[in-house]
Amino acid sequence: MTTDLSALTTAAKRWDGMAKEFHKQEIAYKRDVCGITLGSGWSGLSADVASGRFNVTLKQFQAAQVEAKAVASLLREAHTDFTNIRKKLESTRADAVKAGMAVSEGGVVSCDTTKLGEGERTALHHDPDYQQSVGKAIASWQAEIDRLVKEMCHTDSEVENALTRVVIDSDVSDGTLNGFNGHAHGDIKTYEDEAKREAAQTKPDGWKSEGKTETSGPDAGWSAKGPDWGSGKLGEAEAHADLGSASAEGSLTRGPWKLDGKAEAYAGAKGSVDGSFSKDGIDGSASVFAGGEGSAEGGVNVGPVGVSGKAEGMVGGKADANLGVSKDGLHVGGEAFAGAKGGGEFGADVGGVSAGFTAEGWAGPGAEANFDYGKNAQGVWEWKTSVGLSPALGGEVGFDFSVDPKKVAHTAGDLADAVGHGVSSFGQAISSVF
CATH class of the missing domain: 1.20.58 (Methane Monooxygenase Hydroxylase; Chain G, domain 1)
Known part of the structure; x- marks a missing residue:
């Protein structure tokens, strides 16, 4: 007052x-x-x-x-x-x-x-x-x-x-991540309506939406720690000089249907090295990158069946090497590339058994080889391999195959229930005749 x-x-x-x-x-x-x-x-x-x-x-x-x-x-x-x-x-x-x-x-x-x-x-x-x-x-x-x-x-x-x-830069195509808002307006009620729409996760048509966005940069820094013998960490270090990064992800669900997507972009330079050992195995990796990279991916799932796709591209230089040996599998890989490359991948999953194919085109000298076999943290058994070579113009191809025992068992159970319901319904029909 x-x-x-x-x-x-x-x-x-x-x-x-x-x-x-x-x-x-x-x-x-x-x-x-x-x-x-x-x-x-x-x-x-x-x-x-x-x-x-x-x-x-x-x-x-x-x-x-x-x-x-x-x-x-x-x-x-x-x-x-x-x-x-x-x-x-x-x-x-x-x-x-x-x-x-x-x-x-x-x-x-x-x-x-x-x-x-x-x-x-x-x-x-x-x-x-x-x-x-x-x-x-x-x-x-x-x-x-x-x-x-x-x-x-x-x-x-x-x-x-x-x-x-009013100060949020919502235009991702204006060349900046946190610039001025060229689409700002002076109506309080309109901004209130925007907030209400975002808060209403369930749409009138029954679709439920979820999503988030993040932006950062410019930023620079470094960190290093280790060794930690108690946890088996030999040490790790990283350094970065980021021009900027942005990411967005979201999903729509309705009954057995689920649509999800994700996009990421980064520009700058970064590098890291780490190593560890334990009774379960050893791990080590080193990588360095300078340039810009981006990716977009999405998928559609209906019950136990799903398909997914991904596209990504990179301009700059990159090199990495990694090795991992454990009781659940083996991973060996390395890459060195300078120039520009872009490609995509496609995969499908039916009841816990999935397969996928990847392909990239490279413009610049580079070489890459990777092999993975083993069980991941979610208990899924995976087999992946890829190889690429480019004297000047070339590319890479890869294939992956995986089996999720829990999902396979769940799908089998659902199928058995469905067959049981069908048999029961058929029996009730026969009884009704008599």
Whole structure:
């Protein structure tokens, strides 16, 4: 009730001023930076690459204006909403006082006995009907004030939600991961509707959706630890210089149907090395990567039957080597590649028995070989092999086969139940004939 709400409109003016300053910078950047790639003095691959990066920055100056104007609009709308609700509260309190009520600074309503005559005071102490009528009046005024306070709290939450969402860069194609929001708007209710849609996981058509997104970068750092003889860790170390990364995943389920998908992207450089030993076996690996990579995958499952696919690509350099020996299997692999490659994989699963095929095309020198056989952490037995070679242009092919004993047993049980129900139904039909 005592907050200076004019601070909101003052801030809104400053945000409008910020948008104007960004507009000035946009003009200067377009003229003095982007413009140098359009003249005749600079041409070729370097000019094309520079132009692409400069255009990303130019669009950020434009997006910053959109975001700043949207924030200004949200602040003005918040000022209007808060002012209107507070006026209603002040008016309701004044009406309650006129009706013989007392309203504390905390919004608590009571009967103002100082305004009662001698007869009314006597009735308040001895007349049950009068006491009941006063109690109803207090409850009615209290409910109206509580409603308005609740409305103010809800509006405050809506404003917070809008100011949180307006600065989120939702456009993954603008060349940045955490840039300005070029699609920002100044409508609090629209952002509230977005939040409600995200909160409603079950759609009207019966599909249930789940999903999440993550972004990070730029970032750089390193870590190292070990040895830890108690756990069998000989040691591990990693270092990274990330330009940025992003990932998203989600699923839709309805009855026996399930659709799921996942996408990831990374740009930067990273490397790691680790080793361990235990009574179950030994493991060791080393890897280094510099460049950019991305992948997208999805699958459809209906009961015990499922199909899946995946596409991925990489531009840069990569090398790794790994070895693992345990009582449950063996893994040996290594890779060295520089250039660009892309490919995909396809697989199918029926009742716990699955098979898949992978293929990649390589543009650049490289070689790779991997062999896996054994049981994974989920108890699934797997057999995988792949080989690739590329003097300049080449590729890789691979095949995998797996058996999930638990899923096979579960599917067999379901099949037996279905056959049993069928036999039972047939028997009941025969009985009905007789």
